[in-house]
Amino acid sequence: MDGVAAPDLSFAALAPLLFVFGAAAVGVLVEAFAPRAVRHPVQVAIALTGAVGAFVATLLLAGTREVTAGGALAVDGVALFLQGTIAVLGALSVLLFSERALDPARSAFVAVASVPAGSVRDRELSTDERVQTEVYPLASFALGGMMLFTAANDLLVMFVALEVLSLPLYLMSGLARRRRLLSQEAAVKYFLLGAFASAFFLYGLALVYGATGSVRLSAIRDAAVVEGGDTLLVLGLGLLVVGLMFKASVAPFHTWTPDVYQGAPTAVTAFMAAATKVAAFGAVLRLLYVAFGTAEWTWRPLVYALAITSMVVGAVLGLTQTDVKRMLAYSSIAHAGFLLTGVIGLGADGSGPGLAATMFYLLAYGLTTLGAFGLVTLVRSGEGEATHLSQWAGLAQRSPVVAALMGLFLLALAGIPLTSGFTGKFAVFRAAIETGAWPLAVVALVTSAIAAFFYLRVIVLMYFSEPAPEGPTVGVPGLPTTIVVAVTAAATLVLGVLPGSVLDLADSAAVLVG
């Protein structure tokens, strides 16, 4: 009998992953050994190096189409495009984390997370300028998990990646310096429900393995052709989809989203809303098209129904929200539905316009939502961020620039022409219509109109209301947040006005191997 054969690893193709995981590992060491005074700048530098390095690596790898690591990882166009997107969003998020000019205590993150919320020690620490820097290696690990998620060619690797990205996020959700109880509650909720969802995914994995005898996506596809409508296989598919839809915050598996988005530190919320969505949809695309591409008629009605539910729930529930972060959470749920219309718009063999449209949408939505949350960190009152909508009344008079930029992001989220949101929506809706799913596109248009109401309501509030007498102040951001807002606003405009080259890039990258 042979020994265990080492799998063949193409290190070049894994370079993006190696960058972020390397940065995470170095970050842990720095956290343990570097003196407190230098930790913050060093950690920021390491995390940024990891993310930017990963992004550059994806650019250099463009065109690579291979299956490596013993068949466990697929480095193809979709994986690289989404990894690049995640790396950019990650780098921008790290910049948001590192903002020190806004909070009087010089950081949005708690000094010592383990101190019970509301205790005497906690109150002392709330104004302490000490900063917790674990958030940077945690973010790098999450980033690595997300990038691994989009490239996983094997259900087990996919599960591992899911956990690698989830566990740091649970922790990061609880790190808010202000409103610590809310933040910790969010972390616990996210953790409990996340574990619940992981269990579904794992059970589905077991069922699929039972039905096909393999966890490799390509093997599952081959077996699915032979097995046909095997109950075990279909049940497994259903549970896998449930697990992934939870991460993508698709209704009815969305319930955690508003609470966690509201409770988590806003920079972390931005990271979750933008990057997690990209990763989750990367995995959804891979699972549905690589493993179950031949069984598309079993999952197509399911995705159809999920898309409609998510769009309707997100748009309708968003109407009555009074908190900006919760509103953006419901927006995220509605957008998950719009993204699923792109997923529908894809032929059985992975061809068709839907794949490129979905990838473009993910990039556009990620950048816009990151910018919107970035602006939420600027509007502050005495006890931290002022997220209640009534506090945003008349913001345009206090800070025309912030109001104008927020207006831009909200218009993009609503899908108004000349913003990236319109280009993305147009692309996914067209893809859905071209594959005959026009009823879905009609629902998507109606829900877009409903959702536009709550975006525009904020704009009306900012521009046409009298400012509240003791309203919030608009903080002057430091360089990092300024960069994030500028980059995301520019991208939102450019992808709306001149989307051609990026659409072409997404088109040429729309290749799944495995």
Next chain:
Amino acid sequence: MPASVPVDGLLSVAWLVIALPLAGAALLLLGGRRTDRWGHLLATGTVVAAFVLAVASTLQLSGRPGHAASIDLFTFIRTGGLDVSAGLLIDPLSAVFMLLITGVGALIHVYSIGYMAHDSGRRRFFAYLNLFVAAMLLLVLGNSYVALYVGWEGVGLASYLLIAFWYTRPAAATAAKKAFLMNRIGDVGLALAIFLMFAQLGTTSYAGVFGEVGLLAGGTVTAIGLLLLLGACGKSGQFPLQAWLPDAMEGPTPVSALIHAATMVTAGVYLIARSAPVYDETPTARTVVLAVGAVTLLIGAIVGCAYDDIKKVLAYSTVSQIGYMFLAVGLGPVGYAAGIAHLLTHGFFKAGLFLGAGSVMHAMDDQVDMRRFGGLAKRLPVTFVTFGLGYLALIGFPFLSGYWTKDAIIEAALDRGGWSGWVLGGVAVLGAGLTAFYMTRLMLMTFFGKARWTPGVHPHESPPSMTAPMVVLAVGSVAAGFLLVQVFPLAEWLEPVFGEPAEAAHVVAPAVVGIVVTAVMTVGVLAAWLFVGRREVPTTAPVRVSPVVTAARRALYADTVNEALVMRPGIWLTRALVWLDNRGVDGVVNGAAAALGGSSSRLGRAQTGFVRSYALGMLGGAVLVAGALVAVTTA
């Protein structure tokens, strides 16, 4: 097409003629207060430069075969089957207009330096004036109907802005709105004509349209011709869209002179003359043009007899004179050159008359009521002489401008032959008599007789910057007609555009026509002296007058008709729509919003904040998903 000859020399930079005033307008509007001190000089400079360039390119043009140059600039719209290139067409017709616009425009810019010297909005005024000149030049120089339309809307905008220049006066604001709305009616006609051309011919360039218009069905060509006429009527203040032009006199007087006498209002004549190949195909539309011209020239002349407002009399005179031009171009090839010649001479003397009226108003503290004038000849000698020469030119005093060009039109109308020739010729002769009457009345009430000035008014002559352009225009009023008809015949210059006019058999000998018209004119002058000059002019208008005078004073009930036919139904329609919107549309929208909001808050109760209920929801979803999938596959 002669356009195949490559464009070189100054003609290749002919776009500068448009670009210079446009740049001036942009600089003045964007530059803000910094340009307050020298902005008006810059604006005047750009128009003078444009005039020099226009003269030079016209000279160069006369050396080219076919006297035409087509200049492609860039692609304006390219989408699907529509390909609109922006380009210029400089041919004898557009060159004539280019000279008129830049020449008169330059003079009026100079005049405005004096006239607007103390106005706080001087910079804005010059910016709008420059904008107008640029748009008007684009209108006449464009090589397609789309370019014409862009200029058409541009002059409409500039006209609106300038009529409402003193926008704090309610009358000015209302007049601007009225002008804008009535122009819109015409603009819709022009737009529809362009759509029709594109739908039927697939092109909107002059070359393309004129080349293929003969292939179209007769009804289509007639429709295009009538729609173009509607556009022309709106812009030129012709029946039934004439009512806005007199009200437009609320704008500053240089504006009335430039836009509402010399240039913009003649755009309709240009449009019809330019579209000659279209009208050649459709006698029906051409007859309508004739009718519009004849009716308008009478309406304008009759109403002009009754008004006491000096600028409004001149405005109705403009309406009437443009009626002559419409009549001329409606006659077809025999009339085009006559119409354009009258347009040019009219541009000189009417601009001069308006500038003179402005000078009088300047002297009389901005009063316009002629019943408060009188005896100004001695106080304003330069104004009196220049205005008098313009007056003589307008009424067709022998051998001055109007005599040559108006006679040509009357001759052409009579030469049409048959009863229609007699009717049209008769109307034109009658109009000449009325013109002599109302203009003599104006002269007598303003410059002769006893002074009826409002106490405290001390008339004084205007500064040289104002009188100099008046002198130049007066010289033009005297000489232009002779030059254009006898020395440098305009008809020959325009031949490449309109073709060689067939020598018509004269129904009445030209000499006889000249004598008859002069006689009728003399009767008009004498009648005015009898009714106005001999007697004391009351300082308030008499109330007890014949029904004819009442009708004329009310502009032959044009506004009454407009109100009854358009305004009231419009108001009713608006009210009905508002009602429908409030009750119907808003009801549905609000109802939908309320329903969505209600379901939102009801659904929102599921968001309890308890992890256990969230988990239960997820479990429910998962059971549904799994159950549905299994049910579907096993079924």
